[in-house]
Amino acid sequence: MKRTATSILILAALVFGGLVGNALAQKPAPTQATGERVATAATAAPVNLTLPLKTDSVRFLAIGDTGTGTEQQKELADVMLRYRQAFPYEFVLMMGDNMYGGEKPADFKLKFENVYKQLLDDKVKFYATLGNHDESNQRFYKDFNMNGEEFYRFAKGNTAFYSLNSNYMDKRQLKWLEEELAKDASDWKIIFMHHPPYSSGGKHGSSSALREVVEPIFLKYGVNAVFAGHEHFYERVKPQKGIYYFISGAGGKLRPGDVKKGSPLTEKAFDTDMSFMLVEVAGDELHFQVISRTGQTVDSGVLTRQQPKAKPLNASHPSAAPAGQEQGNAAKP
Amino acid sequence: MKHKMNRTTGFVMGALVVFGLTFSPVPTIAQQTAGQQPDPLESLPVKDREIVVAFQERVKDYTKMREAIELKMPKLAKESTPEQIQAHKTELEKRVREARAGAKRGELFTPGIAAFIRKTIKSEYKGRELVELREAVLEADTKGVPLRVNYTYPESKELVEMPPTLLLKLPQLPKQVRYRFVGRNMLLVDRENGLIVDYMLNALP
Numbered sequence A: 001m002k003r004t005a006t007s008i009l010i011l012a013a014l015v016f017g018g019l020v021g022n023a024l025a026q027k028p029a030p031t032q033a034t035g036e037r038v039a040t041a042a043t044a045a046p047v048n049l050t051l052p053l054k055t056d057s058v059r060f061l062a063i064g065d066t067g068t069g070t071e072q073q074k075e076l077a078d079v080m081l082r083y084r085q086a087f088p089y090e091f092v093l094m095m096g097d098n099m100y101g102g103e104k105p106a107d108f109k110l111k112f113e114n115v116y117k118q119l120l121d122d123k124v125k126f127y128a129t130l131g132n133h134d135e136s137n138q139r140f141y142k143d144f145n146m147n148g149e150e151f152y153r154f155a156k157g158n159t160a161f162y163s164l165n166s167n168y169m170d171k172r173q174l175k176w177l178e179e180e181l182a183k184d185a186s187d188w189k190i191i192f193m194h195h196p197p198y199s200s201g202g203k204h205g206s207s208s209a210l211r212e213v214v215e216p217i218f219l220k221y222g223v224n225a226v227f228a229g230h231e232h233f234y235e236r237v238k239p240q241k242g243i244y245y246f247i248s249g250a251g252g253k254l255r256p257g258d259v260k261k262g263s264p265l266t267e268k269a270f271d272t273d274m275s276f277m278l279v280e281v282a283g284d285e286l287h288f289q290v291i292s293r294t295g296q297t298v299d300s301g302v303l304t305r306q307q308p309k310a311k312p313l314n315a316s317h318p319s320a321a322p323a324g325q326e327q328g329n330a331a332k333p
Numbered sequence B: 001m002k003h004k005m006n007r008t009t010g011f012v013m014g015a016l017v018v019f020g021l022t023f024s025p026v027p028t029i030a031q032q033t034a035g036q037q038p039d040p041l042e043s044l045p046v047k048d049r050e051i052v053v054a055f056q057e058r059v060k061d062y063t064k065m066r067e068a069i070e071l072k073m074p075k076l077a078k079e080s081t082p083e084q085i086q087a088h089k090t091e092l093e094k095r096v097r098e099a100r101a102g103a104k105r106g107e108l109f110t111p112g113i114a115a116f117i118r119k120t121i122k123s124e125y126k127g128r129e130l131v132e133l134r135e136a137v138l139e140a141d142t143k144g145v146p147l148r149v150n151y152t153y154p155e156s157k158e159l160v161e162m163p164p165t166l167l168l169k170l171p172q173l174p175k176q177v178r179y180r181f182v183g184r185n186m187l188l189v190d191r192e193n194g195l196i197v198d199y200m201l202n203a204l205p
């Protein structure tokens, strides 16, 4: 059971040292009489990509807590769209709270379909996870690609993604996760779920009961990185027991100033504007860049894959599919 | 530039030290993960076990009944539109509500299982942990959720995260039914039609 000590976090970090961006007031953006949005500073900010765009890399965007339908969510979506010109990400991981305050068909339109229309038209796939504001029935929604399951796996290139329902982590789900990870030979194993096992949030903070049950599984089966939301800010947590943790939960809401100052968990945080993450997995490296609603890069860097303990026996999830090719969802819960 | 290099080098060295410490073998206690732990039912006194098994049977009776109803309806596809999801939910809700017309509180959460659940929560959560759980539950946006059997859990209301450590101790439920805290009370909610199958008061001390 040895987990070797070869992981190195090489941080190219940060370009605009310190926290960037102005405090964001949650007020509607100026609109014209026609209802069309007026260009803002965000739409004018130049795209400044720091990701390497390597051949055959796995490229995605990670965003959480989006489901508001506000002008700010749309402004952030505009920035997402502009960055896709420079960084053609193929899919989006959603960290949950996809629908706040109701999920009638009109809500799906207002809080998701209209906001990300261009991305959906461009065939960018969204993979959702459930938050504490999301009904289980979202798993049947075509554009969330959950395959009718509250927790599921898919793979792209050398990377496996596990979407977990952290709102109801029962024995059935834990057993499924463990069985899937045990036979997973992918180079990178990435978890995404709503609640963060580690967080410097003042309102919520770390989900410690969740951590108690999932962390031993992550460690045992060599999970490399965990993405979460729930907190309405961005945080890159210092590696915990060798695993990288990110919070990207400011896709539709912002909780300004909520990251505890001086938190021993924080490697980098940004809580003064909304944001999303761009991620590129290339071989043994995971590159990331975090962009704010005003188009500023607020964090970036590269992580090196931790050395696996051993390849799983009887691997049924092959590790080498061509990048961008999806391997089907795994066994049902 | 020099300053940046020094900081980077220092960081890398620090990271190596940290990883050297943290990538050590996982403690033995973690070898048996939560998913592998034996069913807590096995270690219960006979009387409690009987109470739990009987409760699980009652829940199973409910799920059998609602499964039979759902089987008669058009199946909801894995790639449904919001309109199809809404229509399916509404229809299932209507049919199950009709089938359970007259259902009363306590039919699933009988006094015996309610006492067992209160006892389990009380023994699992003490001191600071209990305070934190209470805070999380009471802070949640669940005002307006009706404490009424066969009523719907409003979809605009938050679903309080169930602590996984507690879920592992409570009687396991079929996947169609969920435990949910609303205030200090515990509800059984159908995950597809949102109906409140039953509820018990003061589950949380």
Ligand SMILES: [Fe+2]
Pocket: A097, A131, A132, A133, A194, A229, A230, A231
């Ligand atoms: Fe949340």
